[in-house]
Structure formats: C-alpha cells, structure tokens
Amino acid sequence: xxxxxxxxxxxxxxxxxxxxxxxxxxxxxxxxxxxxxxxxxxxxxxxxxxxxxxxxxxxxxxxxxxxxxxxxxxxxxxxxxxxxxxxxxxxxxxxxxxxxxxxxxxxxxxxxxxxxxxxxxxxxxxxxxxxxxxxxxxxxxxxxxxxxxxxxxxxxxxxxxxxxxxxxxxxxxxxxxxxxxxxxxxxxxxxxxxxxxxxxxxxxxxxxxxxxxxxxxxxxxxxxxxxxxxxxxxxxxxxxxxxxxxxxxxxxx
Ligand code: URA
Numbered sequence: 665x666x667x668x669x670x671x672x673x674x675x676x677x678x679x680x681x682x683x684x685x686x687x688x689x690x691x692x693x694x695x696x697x698x699x700x701x702x703x704x705x706x707x708x709x710x711x712x713x714x715x716x717x718x719x720x721x722x723x724x725x726x727x728x729x730x731x732x733x734x735x736x737x738x739x740x741x742x743x744x745x746x747x748x749x750x751x752x753x754x755x756x757x758x759x760x761x762x763x764x765x766x767x768x769x770x771x772x773x774x775x776x777x778x779x780x781x782x783x784x785x786x787x788x789x790x791x792x793x794x795x796x797x798x799x800x801x802x803x804x805x806x807x808x809x810x811x812x813x814x815x816x817x818x819x820x821x822x823x824x825x826x827x828x829x830x831x832x833x834x835x836x837x838x839x840x841x842x843x844x845x846x847x848x849x850x851x852x853x854x855x856x857x858x859x860x861x862x863x864x865x866x867x868x869x870x871x872x873x874x875x876x877x878x879x880x881x882x883x884x885x886x887x888x889x890x891x892x893x894x895x896x897x898x899x900x901x902x903x904x905x906x907x908x909x910x911x912x913x914x915x916x917x
Pocket of ligand 1: 783
C-alpha cells in the first residue's frame, strides 16, 4: 500500500506512478540493462547477480587509532588540516541514526549546511529527504555524511589533498557505523569512495563494494543535479529501487 506521504514524496521527485511491488511490476533491473536492445537483452542480466565490484582501495582504509563518536566529532570540529577550515562557519560532521543500516554519502556541505551544521538541509537536501522517504527510509532512520566536512568556496569540487585529509574522518565514521549498505550520492562521492575515475553513468546500476568488509555501495545522481535536470529523476528513482533490492538481498546479520 502506498501512503499519501510516499505519494507526495514521489510527486516531489517527479515520479508520477507508483507501481505496487509484485514480481511483474517491480523491475529494478539497472537502467542500462533495461534500455538494452533486443540483441543485447539476450545477454545474461547484469544487475542483481553481478559480483560485487571491489573498490581499488580494497581494504577499509586504516583509521588509526579508531576514535569513538564523541572524540571523532570533537576532532572534526577543531580540524585545521586543510585550507577549507579558513572559510567555514562550522564543520558538518554528519547526522542521523548511529545504528543505521543505510549510510548516505554526499560530496560536501553547501552554504545552508555550513550555516546549520547539518548535511543535506538545503534545496538538494530536501529532495534527497523526499527520495529517501519515498523509499520508506525516513531521515532519522539513516545516517548522512559527506566526503568533506567543510564547505569548499563557491561549492567548487574538493581538491585531492582535502579529500585525503577528510576521508579519514569518514572512514572512521563508516567503521563505527558498520552500515549494511552505502548510497553514494553524486559523482564526487562515488568516485572518491570507490577510488575510481569511472563516470557516474557507468557506476550506476551496479553493486560495488567498499573496504575489506565489502560493504555494498550503490551509486546515484546528486540531488543538486536532479534539480537542474529534473528529467533524470526517474533514473535516480530506479537507482534507489536497485539499492533497496541490493539491501533486501543481503543475508541477515
Ligand atoms: N550537497 C552535498 O553533497 N552534501 C550536502 O550536505 C549538501 C549538499
């Protein structure tokens, strides 16, 4: 049954029709497979059964020593490791349920996040919240963090040294959280997490893996991109359905 709230969330995403989950209608085959020509459809399906792709940095990058949540949050709030600390209002550590099964990883705080100290609270964040809600994942149920904890000036792309410093904090968060699945939101998050230069269009629709524990990673478009290109919302919704399919296929812990 689709609740009024889920319908509203889907409408906000630009997805008009909710198909009830049945074997016939719940087609979460990755978009590229679904768009395949008749000839290529003869090939075995790629998605659900495709072996997990391991990030090139195949082990959980070492965070030594592993800090507990409070110590880590304090360390982040005082961080001056890169130049971004000079322009920030405050650091944006991450938010949500520290026992969450889903970890959502974005790029970096924007102006609103820098002001409020919380990730994904601007317009893009509101869309992300709607998308997650439509998937049955209210925000308080998930954990949300970014590759960077400080806002880059004019929202420019993170520099490699900024990522190198800051990802240690994120890796510590991942180790503490031990999520069952990671949703990488946008090119910057996906490429940095998976240590690849592969374009986002090619990363979508596959189950990747992060770290030695091979935490499943699914990639989707950044909501800021979806605000600029609303026609892509449907593909993003397909990504989310694929992520849920991956999650539901995981063995119980
Ligand atoms: N974009 C992101 O990637 N992260 C945020 O927290 C806000 C906007």
